[in-house]
Amino acid sequence: MRRALRRVLVFCLVGALLPLAALQADIEDGHLALTGEVQSLSGTWLFRPADNPAFASRDQDDADWTRIRLPSSWHQSGFLYDGVAWFRLHLSVSGEPRDLGIMLPYVDAAYEIYVNGHALGGQGRIGPAGELEQSSSRAAFYEVPADVLFNGDNVVALRVRSYGGVGGMVTPDLFVGPAVELRTDFYRYLMGNTVPGAIFLFFGVYHLILFFGRLTERQYLYFGGFGIALSFVVFGLDSMVAWIYDSHAFKHLILHLSLTTLGFWFANYLHAQYRAPRTIVLRAINALTPLFLLALAGSLVSTEIFNYYMRFFLPVLLASLLATFSYGIYLTLRAVKRRNVAARIIVVGFLLFGVAAFFEILGYLHVTQMARFVEEGFMLFVLSMVIAMSVQFSRLHIARERAIRKLARRLLRLNRAKQQIVDSERRYRHLVESTHDLIFALDEEGKFLTVNKAIKSWLGFRKEAVIGQSIADFLFADGKSNTVLRQAIIEDRMKELRSGRKHVEFRAEFRTALDQPRELVLRLARIQQEEGYVIFGIASAVPEDPLMRYVTSEQADFVIGNDMALAELLGQRLTAGLYVFLDPVEVAGIRMGLREIIVNAIEHGNLNITAADKTQALGSGTYRQLFAERLQDDRYADRRVFVSYRLDEKELEVTIRDEGSGFDHGSVMGRDIKDINRENMLHGRGILLTVAQFETVEYRGSGNEVRLVRALPARRIAGFREQDPARPKRIG
Incomplete structure (x- = not known):
């Protein structure tokens, strides 16, 4: 297992690093030579934080302009400026010009595009004085007619209006190439970015539905939130939300709301999935999330707070996400060590996603320049978690089926045992009711709980008249003192049972329904039950020595x-x-x-x-x-x-x-x-x-x-009596 994981890790790292050389930007010092194929426009552009219509002209001298790399926001390059700024790029065309296409991602917060001074269009609306009249966050495709181009040097100029000091672009989806081919790529781009977001959204909603069916399985809740947050990140970064409502503020809300809660959902999901105890790191993540949300809320109501949010809070947020996913790797590796099946699956997707996210963040922070494939990394990572939960669900389902079969067998045995108990109870009841002895049960206070029908033969009382009465009330006494003494004998025997004796045996005289004495031998036994104890008793005739008749x-x-x-x-x-x-x-x-x-x-x-x-x-x-x-x-x-x-x-x-x-x-x-x-x-x-x-x-x-x-009178016939005292007469 360790060797297999090592091979997977090496493969992931090599696969991530191989594209570095091939994906170096073609743009150097604001110039790009067209090759007749689709080329990336990521690289060094010329930048001027000022507004002048002449900046769109092909003849404008831009030798002293600042070099700035796109995609980025100019505040990341140290320009604390809120207003209109211009970007210029020189395109070198060799041979007869042909129709070109230019594809741009969303640009903060509005822009106009020019080629050789010819206006191609734009997104949003910038006023004559440079004020932001309407923001936009849509990606766009522009066709450049061949008659606008020159054999040799051509200039692409972008007039950009920032919001709150944030201007430029974030995603690397800016390209130039043959018009027909690039238009096709643009539509593929829109569809390609919609599919991952839709898949993430489906996973999120699906697992939320699963959670409402299994409220105790909180990993479904956290993974549902994680999937929805991922889908909003994709839709926000790739401007899909702009096709629902085209507004810079709306895009900012959707994208950053997802980013601020992503770490929360992720960390809590892994804890729930691995059944890991809560740690101080998890508590810190849960505590930071409301602070990020509060900062996000402030950025929506004030341009100054928005500027501070983008300059300070966003880097901290991205760093916290990197730390959160590093913590997730730690949790996953610990779970792998505990032989957690889900962790073994997630660790592979985790590595792929970690590599993609790592280079995405480094690219945003201008640490390195390389292609970004975070969506694909997200997809593989989420897919690994879905597979892990599916495997776990399958194992739980199999365990549930086994438990159901085991429970069914136990229920069958229980029903058989219950039927045996019912049969035994029926036989016992028949035995108790048909026996000649008086059988009864007393509570802790000595009151009758049950008694068999023999009470009628022995004492002449009906069963219903005895239930709930104290056994001492049926003792025979010809005077008050004798009543007290005989009740004392009963109470002393009851105390012996309460003190721990299992059973006692003694004789006592009971009164009949005709107020006559009837001597019986009592055998009492104490039976402990959950709610207390019950005293079971048997009363029978006084045994006689058979030799006494001789x-x-x-x-x-x-x-x-x-x-x-x-x-x-x-x-x-x-x-x-x-x-x-x-x-x-x-x-x-x-x-x-x-x-x-x-x-x-x-x-x-x-x-x-x-x-x-x-x-x-x-x-x-x-x-x-x-x-x-x-x-x-x-x-x-x-x-x-x-x-x-x-x-x-x-x-x-x-x-x-x-x-x-x-x-x-x-x-x-x-x-x-x-x-x-x-x-x-x-x-x-x-x-x-x-x-x-x-x-x-x-x-x-x-x-x-x-x-x-x-x-004494004359002796009766030896060995014979007119009535055996062991068999009582029926009274009443």
Whole structure:
């Protein structure tokens, strides 16, 4: 790759330098010998910054006139003069004169042409006193009749009126030759200059349209502006704009507006094309552009500012363009080093254009004298950028097609996976709705999000009545204190899940639609999701030891701490063997009574929560806080509850003892439960509920020990029950 680039560079430089010798101007010291072919009139002319009609005469003595090179503006040669000036050129004709043709580019700002004192015409209009009456910027062709010419010396004279001290011509398109041949060349010249400008304009507009379709691809915007600016440069330099509106000011606006923005469009295009980061050079270019535009605006409203603009700002502008394109070469070479495909293509056109632009600017600044082919260089350069963007677009299109195919495959897999999810969800929904267990989901606050139809069988509630309600609202309680404690158990389990535990399992009694207790085993699991977490739960019947139906007698002793959850579990354990003697409703009543006694032993006995304390705490809603404080109190923290249990085929005997100071059990035992309800003594009602379930309720000592006895009926058929408690009755 490096060798190939080196060969291209050498070829470009040799191709640019070879024409130098052949294109040396034929005019020396204001004289040109005609050869009968088309010849360039670029070279040294005779110049006089004054106005005199006699200057058009063939006999005018011009030996002392200043030598000045055309094409140029006389201010570039040091003449700070605004008015009418004359240019003269001696043409030497050998042999019989024939019709000649003279072709001139646009001349600032108006002129008249004479051959041997004979007026051929002109562009614009110069007043009798030398004032500029009308400017023009059109190129023109003039035919010189043979009868005007002499065998020998002939004189071509140009009377030129400047604008703002700028007079003369810029482009090298001035020729002399046979009339017929040169006229044909003139029309080719007009067409030839229109085509490159039109191509640049087409490229610019086309890529602007592409940008509006792809607003994120800013290289299309910058290249569109660059192409339009290039077209205006071509139209302005080659006087094409004069065929739209023939005015020196209009031509100046179009040409210099393009020149002032050309560097901006170019630098930003390369940055966007190569995805290069913004640099201080780019910021400087972007900052200078408004300053050049401001100077251009001033040159349109004042001849003095116009003069300063052409003398000072224009050279700076051209130098900045040269620096900008040098910076573009730097960016392109860096992109080539990064293996950027577009840069590899642009670098070739860049070199060709750089050579053409370099010699164009040197020619304008009178540094060297050579033919200028900047339009061709522009064409090759722009073509390279178009090819680069086409290649990039093609690569993007191929990548897009690949991405579309890849996306289509992924969408196909996604649709299949989605269908599998739908099928799985349908099967899961069927499984959830048809299962015997109660399956539900809770939010972070413990409210039901979903629940299956088993809620109707287990508790007698419809699904719609449960959604949005808290799970704690469905706990069974026969008193306010029990409600608080059981809700505390649920909340403690929820806190365990929030603290990081994956799942918890515990037992709880729920209330049915008929306000009856139903004990269930709950298994809760915490599932993290994007918007938070969800608690999934399964509730099922309390598992039973199948051997308990074959027990004929059993005896055990238990020692527990002040844990309400253990009170629940112990009540369930003490009644586990009663199902072979009693129906489930009676067993539930006995379990409730035992639980109440154990709870009283914990709160009233071990924790010394008096009836007054409990009543006040329940009324103020601080019972849980009071219970927690007593658990932390060193006086009560180590106390235990002792439970002795005996079961045979005749009776159930349970003895429960706490380490408290006892209580006045006689004040409760001798009263009716209806009286307690009327007085709202919730904490005394549990004892009477227990009394209703046992034949013997015997308090001993100070009241911190109680013996409970329940007589049992004859044993039912071993291993068989009238109803399996694991299969709930349908309620409601």
